[in-house]
Amino acid sequence: MSATVDIAPPGPARAPGQIAWIVRRFLRNKAAVAGLIVVGLFVLVAIFAPLLAPYDPIKTNWSEIRHAPSAAHWFGTDELGRDIFSRIIYGARASLMAGVVSVVIAFVVGVPIGIVSGYVGGVFDTVVMRVIDAFLAIPFLIMAIALAAFLGPSLTNAMIAIGISTAPIFARLARGQTLVVKVEEYIEAAYSLGVRPMTILTRYIFVNAFPPLLVQSTLAIATAIIAEAALAFLGLGQQPPNASWGSMLNTARMALSQAPWMSIYPGVAIFLTVLGFNLLGDGLHDALDPKD
């Protein structure tokens, strides 16, 4: 009988008016809007890369090795004569995909663990949190490098490595939110109405724990993009000849004095994208949590 109960307890689900208020708060924050624009631009660049790139990003050209920026090649060419501007455009795909996919992995792995752990409590919670603490103790990048090294070098494995290394942060945050939400009156009301625990976890606890998780996801994408670039820089991410900002920087440092332009643009691209996500995350945080 309890399974069929479909009366929504008076939970603090965000009303349409409240969402409009959050959007207004967000739009008033100039830095946050700037972050949104930067992120939006890079997403568009990644989607329309084939239309925007003037050259094939992996086509080598032996007669144009390490040419300085010019009208023909805005950002110059690299050690194989490839157009750096086109490679930066295609590199946006690897970076954004790595950022988003690894955070999705972290979210899907970490959030259910955190919510169930916080909801069940007791010894189960203590044991799970000990494991989470142990994962968090290992520095994020070292964990990601170790995982990527053991899994083997590829973009997919880099995303898995970054995702697994980030998951404990989501588990801890989701657990904290669950502990706050589960003592609220509307959860007690749901209990007394006989709502199934699964429904309580997904419809009430998850929904109400979602705003801080959304903020964390945005900030985690920024960290994941830097991590992917770092792994690619070390040869553990996107493999050649495919374009990746991190691997472009790795080859660039071999020719610092002959071709300094090779090291400037990929770094600027990483910096702007990461800054965009950080501004967006801070803006979402301020809009969703006016207390701070």
Next chain:
Amino acid sequence: MFSFIVRRVLAAIPTLFIISVIVFSLQQLLPGDPALLVTGGEASAETLAQIREQFGFNDPLVVQYWHWITDVFHGDFGTSYRTREAIGPMLASKIPVTLTLATAAMIISLVIGIPAGILAAIWRGRGWDHAVTVIALSGISIPNFWLGIILILVFAVNLGWLPAGGYVSFLEDPVQCLRTIAMPAFVLGAALAGAMMRHTRSAMLTVMRQDYVRTARAKGVAEKTVILKHAFLNAQVPIITLATLQFGTLLAGAVLTEQIFSIPGIGKMVVDAVFNREYQAVQAITLLSGAAFVLMSLLADVLYFIANPKLRTKTL
């Protein structure tokens, strides 16, 4: 105080144990037969069977874990499959290098981060506060390996003021040591300085709203004394905690920084180990960095305890 430390040490033991299990489990991710890794490729079935027996690959996982953790406690962290050398002594020679770099980076981050954060809190909402916010966010958003490359480009390649890489021990030649670690320490310290600025600013703002700060001002205490003696001394607790815990981040940051500046520390060792498929060394460094974090958080708790007299009287 003593009982507090004992309690904290006991609480850290299960965490250290779980870290060791996680790190040991990493080798289960390796695709294929680990014996092939020892031979470096093709080998006869007989040789492979012999290697499996010799390295204990046929043993149950619990037994393999026991052998591995015993080696760790003996300080040799296992033996390299390729060179057959013990990893411990190799690691021991790298630790002082990374510690020198991390200490220099920590000093730089404190020297930049704390005064900038205090000034941002004092001049809240004014130009300097906005500048600090922008600088801090940029510090967090710049990939440190790119910052390193740009510094080499400017100060080593173009201006020729500093060496582009390498390392000289402080005991051997202090001046040359400082010249070699100046850029890498700045690269590592910059990101941390950003976090330190944000933390100091927010800790100072919280403290400056307290009644005793208002009382001190009402009594006519000089503003400089109010800020440095009344406010900062009380705001230092969260700052100490952050600084201590960030040592782990410095260790991770050192991986790329040491690679760029060719510094022979733990960070470079882990990258070389990845390239040479020296998986035991990767495990050893991962374990060491996790254990270092646990020890630093233990230290943070003790410092927190010392810095906060209220906590001291409550616990004792």
